[in-house]
Amino acid sequence: MSTESGREPVDVVIVDDHTIFRSGLKADLDERVRVVGEAGTVEGAVEAIEQLRPRVVLLDVHLPGGLGGGGREVLTRCAPLLQTVRFLALSVSDAAEDVVSVIRAGARGYVTKTASGREITDAVLRVADGDAVFSPRLAGFVLDAFGTQSVADDELDKLSARELDVMRLIARGYSYKETAKELFISVKTVETHVSAVLRKLQLTNRHELSRWAADRRIW
Template sequence: MSTPAPVRRVVIVDDHAIFRAGLRAELAGCVDVVAEAPDVESAAAVIRQQVPDVVLLDVHLPGGTGGGGAEVVKLCRDLLEEVKFLAISVSDQAEDVVSVIRAGARGYVTKTISAAELVEAVESVASGDAVFSPRLAGFVLDAFGTSGVVEDVRDEELDRLSAREVEVMRLIARGYTYREIASDLFISIKTVETHVSKVLRKLQLSSRHELTRWAEQRRIV
């Protein structure tokens, strides 16, 4: 007998209470809606508190610095290994899709989606797949290139690093010691330390462990 799929824990983030209530009712029995939030600050707080499997996220939200759904994802970027974000919006504008996907969301669907399709999308995103409404898929590829979403996120953030810093970052993520990196790149250990400090600062990370996770999430190790 096959093991049934786990019931996914979901947080709904939308500034319209009626939509949140309707979505909760539509998803009842299929997912476990553990919390709701109407704005950027409360969304980030409840996501950190609940650490759900999936966040259903509107892209236009009040609060924060005006970044909407993308800002919520960025505020929770250290949780992306555990928490997957699926944008759900009335908007099908390219700039909305691009901003939230660049921030780290795993998919984007419009609010015309059926309840059954949404449950399937939640499961797909929770399992690590990317999900887009059919009419969005074409311009998502146009915006991010044929190499895919992960590649574009990688490029955007790697642009902050020099060529040498990228080399050092890759070796750190592969588990090399500072001494091994120095030997491999023919530089001093002190120089390695300097490069690592700059990489962590530019990527807004605080430790070697976070850097390794950052690189693994983007498949650039």
């Protein structure tokens, strides 16, 4: 059913570990958004997103559960869907490190939980249309982080999407076996990707890779 503007509602999945927050947010969103699913854990979020394929996911940044925990892990595991499913991060935090980390992982925007239902609905529609959306003052964190990383960006451009996925997990301390499990690939494939990443970045081992990623705040 179309809204008053004639536009079809945007399908959304809400991911947050607090049931009361999910219920309150669902009630506050207006008719321009249609909530098609909810989840409170990393595993539940990945399953719901893969099954429902919503246009936008409202994702709690500090979601518990999973090997690495948090919204970043959901983004990492849903990386193959990022071309069609947009992620809008939600958090009580406005810390620069939280904002930058989820944007690097693939989120299209970041809104604090102090926003009103209408503001979040507006943000959902903008993200669905391809815009990047941030709460006031948070955009500056992203501009600062990405504006000073031109060298890192040039190096990252050498990597394929899957190599980036593997690189981020290895840099965060995951073992080859854990990385394989997270990305649903074989350990041998992980080893192949790591070798390619080290060669392209001109590094010699995974410890150098971790330092390289930490220096550039790439997680």
